[in-house]
Amino acid sequence: MGKLVIHQEKIEDIAALISICPFGAMTASEGKVEIGAACRMCKLCVKKGGGAVEFVEDAPKLSVDKSKWQGIAVYIDHVDGRIHPVSFELLGKARELADKIHEQVYALFMGENIGSGAEELRHYGVDKVFVCDKPVLSQFNIEIYAKVFESFIRQVQPAAILVGATPVGRQLAPRVAARFRTGLARCWIFTRTAIWCRSVRPLAAISWQKSLPQIPVPRWPRCATRSWRRLSGPKRRRARLCLWQ
Numbered sequence: 285m286g287k288l289v290i291h292q293e294k295i296e297d298i299a300a301l302i303s304i305c306p307f308g309a310m311t312a313s314e315g316k317v318e319i320g321a322a323c324r325m326c327k328l329c330v331k332k333g334g335g336a337v338e339f340v341e342d343a344p345k346l347s348v349d350k351s352k353w354q355g356i357a358v359y360i361d362h363v364d365g366r367i368h369p370v371s372f373e374l375l376g377k378a379r380e381l382a383d384k385i386h387e388q389v390y391a392l393f394m395g396e397n398i399g400s401g402a403e404e405l406r407h408y409g410v411d412k413v414f415v416c417d418k419p420v421l422s423q424f425n426i427e428i429y430a431k432v433f434e435s436f437i438r439q440v441q442p443a444a445i446l447v448g449a450t451p452v453g454r455q456l457a458p459r460v461a462a463r464f465r466t467g468l469a470r471c472w473i474f475t476r477t478a479i480w481c482r483s484v485r486p487l488a489a490i491s492w493q494k495s496l497p498q499i500p501v502p503r504w505p506r507c508a509t510r511s512w513r514r515l516s517g518p519k520r521r522r523a524r525l526c527l528w529q
């Protein structure tokens with residue numbers, strides 16, 4: 285965007301400078317010219333102000349190498365190793381999308397004594413299951429779980445992250461998204477480039493699906509939560525098991 289900077293020392297005639305603005309956005313106060321909220325950024329004062337007003341561009345934003353962010357990760361919600369059905373649904377959706385864009389599906393599974401659950405996940409359309417099995421993860425602790433989640437994202441760099449909108453997921457997803465300064469949407473439909481957000485009323489969203497607002501997410505990874513809808517799960521398929529430390 286940019287901003288206007290007034291060089292007070294270069295102003296020869298305050299009244300003449302103020303009269304340039306067609307929107308009355310410039311005012312004089314205690315011998316100084318100020319630009320108010322009425323400014324439309326027409327830059328007329330820059331052109332005709334004799335150098336007294338300068339337009340300064342914003343500093344360029346840090347660019348992100350999008351090619352480094354690949355794949356779709358699903359956080360596996362569970363209670364004592366028993367996986368919540370929403371995680372299977374998300375794996376199915378992730379698989380569907382990943383097949384279209386030729387990317388991989390990852391599952392992040394953390395807890396204690398979750399070996400059998402991790403083994404089961406290998407049959408649900410996942411390319412890689414990342415397992416963090418530690419005593420410290422036996423009970424849900426937001427700080428510890430978010431730290432492991434963050435470490436996973438930094439190393440694996442998934443382009444998108446799906447989290448079930450469970451009591452745990454609703455706490456964890458915003459915390460993790462905030463650590464990467466990325467957006468978090470309650471998602472109805474999810475694509476590689478955008479998230480279609482669910483309407484306030486779920487029933488309305490079902491009938492008005494075509495008019496759901498599309499939210500482009502400028503930063504990576506893209507994070508979304510999704511409620512459990514009792515949809516059909518993915519087909520069984522075997523995946524590699526990666527132990528996550």
Ligand code: SF4
Nearest residue numbers: 305323324326327329
């Ligand atoms: S940019 Fe245009 S609207 Fe803003 S202060 Fe200058 S002349 Fe007025």
